Amino acid sequence: MPTGTPISTARSPAPEKDAAPASTPAAMAWRLDIAVQTPAHAALGDLLSYASAAPLAPGTLVRVPLGRREVLGVVWNDPSSLEGAEPDMALKPVGAALDALAPLGEAWRDLVAFAARYYQRSIGEIALAALPPQLRDLSTTQLARRLKRKTTTGPVAETAEAANLIALSPEQTAALARIEAETGTFLLVGSTGSGKTEVYLRCVADLLAGDAGAQALVMVPEINLTPQLEVRFKARFGDDAVVSLHSGMTNPQRLASWLAAHSGAARIVLGTRMAVFASMPGLKLIVVDEEHDPSYKQQEGARYSARDLAVWRGQREGAKVILGSATPSLESWHQSRPAEGEDPGGRYVRLAMPSRIGAGELPAVRLVDMNLQPPKTVLSGALLDAIGQRIARGEQSMVFLNRRGYAPVLACADCGWKSECPHCSAYRVFHKIDRTLRCHHCSFTERVPRACPSCGNPDIAPVGRGTERLEEHLAELFAGVTRPGGSAVPEPVRIARIDADSTKKQGALESQLAAVHSGEVDVLVGTQMIAKGHDFRRITLVAAVNPDGALFSSDFRAPERLFSLLMQSAGRAGRDAAYLAAQGATAEMWIQTHHAQHPLFAALRKHDYAAFARQQLEERAAAGMPPFAFQALLRADARTQEAAQAFLNAASAAADALEGADRVVRYPAVPLAIQRVANVERAQMLIESPSRTALQRLLAAWQPLLHALRRTPEGKGVIRWLVDVDPHSI
Numbered sequence: 202m203p204t205g206t207p208i209s210t211a212r213s214p215a216p217e218k219d220a221a222p223a224s225t226p227a228a229m230a231w232r233l234d235i236a237v238q239t240p241a242h243a244a245l246g247d248l249l250s251y252a253s254a255a256p257l258a259p260g261t262l263v264r265v266p267l268g269r270r271e272v273l274g275v276v277w278n279d280p281s282s283l284e285g286a287e288p289d290m291a292l293k294p295v296g297a298a299l300d301a302l303a304p305l306g307e308a309w310r311d312l313v314a315f316a317a318r319y320y321q322r323s324i325g326e327i328a329l330a331a332l333p334p335q336l337r338d339l340s341t342t343q344l345a346r347r348l349k350r351k352t353t354t355g356p357v358a359e360t361a362e363a364a365n366l367i368a369l370s371p372e373q374t375a376a377l378a379r380i381e382a383e384t385g386t387f388l389l390v391g392s393t394g395s396g397k398t399e400v401y402l403r404c405v406a407d408l409l410a411g412d413a414g415a416q417a418l419v420m421v422p423e424i425n426l427t428p429q430l431e432v433r434f435k436a437r438f439g440d441d442a443v444v445s446l447h448s449g450m451t452n453p454q455r456l457a458s459w460l461a462a463h464s465g466a467a468r469i470v471l472g473t474r475m476a477v478f479a480s481m482p483g484l485k486l487i488v489v490d491e492e493h494d495p496s497y498k499q500q501e502g503a504r505y506s507a508r509d510l511a512v513w514r515g516q517r518e519g520a521k522v523i524l525g526s527a528t529p530s531l532e533s534w535h536q537s538r539p540a541e542g543e544d545p546g547g548r549y550v551r552l553a554m555p556s557r558i559g560a561g562e563l564p565a566v567r568l569v570d571m572n573l574q575p576p577k578t579v580l581s582g583a584l585l586d587a588i589g590q591r592i593a594r595g596e597q598s599m600v601f602l603n604r605r606g607y608a609p610v611l612a613c614a615d616c617g618w619k620s621e622c623p624h625c626s627a628y629r630v631f632h633k634i635d636r637t638l639r640c641h642h643c644s645f646t647e648r649v650p651r652a653c654p655s656c657g658n659p660d661i662a663p664v665g666r667g668t669e670r671l672e673e674h675l676a677e678l679f680a681g682v683t684r685p686g687g688s689a690v691p692e693p694v695r696i697a698r699i700d701a702d703s704t705k706k707q708g709a710l711e712s713q714l715a716a717v718h719s720g721e722v723d724v725l726v727g728t729q730m731i732a733k734g735h736d737f738r739r740i741t742l743v744a745a746v747n748p749d750g751a752l753f754s755s756d757f758r759a760p761e762r763l764f765s766l767l768m769q770s771a772g773r774a775g776r777d778a779a780y781l782a783a784q785g786a787t788a789e790m791w792i793q794t795h796h797a798q799h800p801l802f803a804a805l806r807k808h809d810y811a812a813f814a815r816q817q818l819e820e821r822a823a824a825g826m827p828p829f830a831f832q833a834l835l836r837a838d839a840r841t842q843e844a845a846q847a848f849l850n851a852a853s854a855a856a857d858a859l860e861g862a863d864r865v866v867r868y869p870a871v872p873l874a875i876q877r878v879a880n881v882e883r884a885q886m887l888i889e890s891p892s893r894t895a896l897q898r899l900l901a902a903w904q905p906l907l908h909a910l911r912r913t914p915e916g917k918g919v920i921r922w923l924v925d926v927d928p929h930s931i
């Protein structure tokens with residue numbers, strides 16, 4: 202095992218004022234293996250060894266010298282005695298132990314070690330990334346002061362709202378009964394508005410009531426998009442019992458939440474994917490809401506799936522896991538299949554809640570065949586009429602287009618110039634609001650040129666359409682239309698847009714959503730941000746105006762993502778049956794497409810997720826794709842595409858010699874769909890096996906070869922490489 206010494210080129214840093222007095226080497230009777238965040242690809246191995254006067258328990262946080270710095274580390278294994286051994290002068294002494302804090306538990310360390318192994322990263326990287334950043338900077342006295350601050354705990358009583366609890370539906374009751382009675386992982390398949398959240402709340406309530414030390418972890422894809430959930434949990438359990446953990450918090454907030462979870466004071470942790478690593482000594486229940494959502498997969502650094510880790514963690518700690526979705530991932534759906542013939546079935550318990558509560562029927566789906574529309578039609582006449590009728594009745598409509606900006610390309614008709622990004626193999630998007638051309642990949646931004654930069658033609662025109670242009674278009678179309686106002690005078694139609702651009706400012710999203718909820722908006726335009734989760738009450742029409750792109754994508758998961766996005770969007774319409782009845786309205790989902798015959802739409806029309814899943818799984822089984830096979834990507838970034846591919850191909854050749862290599866297919870290296878970003882060329886190689894174990898073995902044995910290869914001529918010009926296990930997009 203490497204020690205802390207070889208890379209420490211200079212003297213140890215001056216000890217902190219409040220650090221324990223430096224012991225003499227003679228007193229250093231113990232050797233500790235410590236996880237620290239080693240520089241990426243330093244090939245230092247997982248743990249570094251240090252000498253210590255005290256046999257610190259595994260899980261203790263310590264400060265240790267590393268190079269010129271002093272860093273935070275976690276004691277990983279049981280200390281081994283140096284008594285009687287040759288004094289190992291190479292071992293550096295550990296610094297101060299943050300022993301005011303209870304050591305991180307064995308279960309937590311197992312989770313980190315598993316994640317490191319499975320996703321091919323170092324333990325130190327995962328462990329340190331899982332801890333709140335501020336822990337790295339606090340001295341032991343500062344930490345002690347933090348810990349003294351009052352953290353409320355005590356019995357969690359359900360609060361007033363809970364006192365007049367709504368009666369559960371039969372489906373909710375049945376789901377709850379099985380979760381209570383059985384153990385393991387549950388897949389709760391419930392339509393949008395079927396009351397899944399209510400089931401989570403009840404499970405948590407039952408758990409906390411029955412066990413004074415129990416804790417629950419509730420994960421959501423993006424906390425900003427589900428502010429209502431936090432409100433509901435706090436209303437039900439009180440502000441003190443619930444803490445949040447997500448990247449939108451300040452470092453002090455994150456530390457406070459983390460400490461509350463670690464001490465057991467917080468009974469419920471509500472968070473995004475990072476929360477899967479929260480230290481929770483009393484963990485008994487994990488909820489993963491919208492389990493299919495791609496944002497559970499971390500896309501940089503350690504590319505872990507928080508959903509998959511949640512399932513592993515639940516199993517390790519004997520905690521129940523509830524995965525909830527209206528459109529589960531095909532992996533989870535497959536894993537919850539009932540036994541049939543030879544097939545013993547999946548490991549998850551599938552629970553179905555098909556009916557909507559207090560909401561109308563799921564909206565009627567209307568397909569508009571765009572081939573039958575006049576050329577260049579953006580919004581068909583029938584759709585415009587339908588939106589117009591809603592405006593006249595004072596109802597809301599939502600128009601969904603998954604592309605922000607005004608137009609994806611600006612082009613010159615004379616010479617063929619297009620607004621390419623000079624640094625990426627992609628076009629820069631035209632944003633009319635501030636008259637810029639912006640690259641959505643590298644952020645390179647310029648003012649829109651007055652004339653074609655290539656031939657001087659002053660007539661450069663936007664091509665295609667983003668949400669900004671759609672908003673403008675709708676405003677023009679409805680300019681002459683008025684809506685019934687509260688006053689005697691009819692008011693002009695109000696159109697709002699919600700996307701990543703309109704919500705950059707802190708609090709902007711909240712205020713824009715509030716405006717929709719309070720009825721100040723007639724037509725809402727937006728990207729997938731508006732499709733997720735929101736409990737809009739007055740929306741009776743949802744339209745997807747151009748969803749075709751995903752139908753023929755090279756990524757085999759694109760149809761799955763599209764289907765769930767469209768089902769989610771549809772779920773925003775007609776959420777309040779009483780409102781629909783009072784309005785005499787029916788909810789509708791409109792889809793404009795050039796491929797009206799596509800089976801995806803046939804399933805969508807019937808809101809038939811099962812039919813869609815069956816068809817997709819048949820295709821995947823036939824093609825030997827996940828969940829029937831396991832994949833990883835090896836990716837290389839380099840100055841040239843040749844260098845990136847040469848590295849990958851050399852890596853593949855090197856893998857031939859590894860044991861079990863014949864059970865793992867390695868495809869040829871190919872450029873990424875967007876092959877150059879910020880002047881870096883990117884290539885990847887798909888690795889696939891019907892056996893997860895075979896894939897894992899190969900990846901583990903491959904790591905040292907990859908590190909070594911980096912230092913050979915084939916590794917020249919390679920800026921970085923990475924392994925993505927269970928990649929989301931290919």
Ligand code: ADP
Nearest residue numbers: 367368369370393394395396397398399558559
């Ligand atoms: P989901 O999470 O499945 O989309 P929610 O749990 O948000 O559904 O429930 C949708 C709406 O129905 C919410 O306003 C919720 O308060 C309400 N609701 C849930 N369960 C019941 C019930 N048993 N009786 C009446 N209303 C309910």
Ligand code: ZN
Nearest residue numbers: 613616653656
């Ligand atoms: Zn030109």
Ligand code: ZN
Nearest residue numbers: 622625640643
């Ligand atoms: Zn760019």
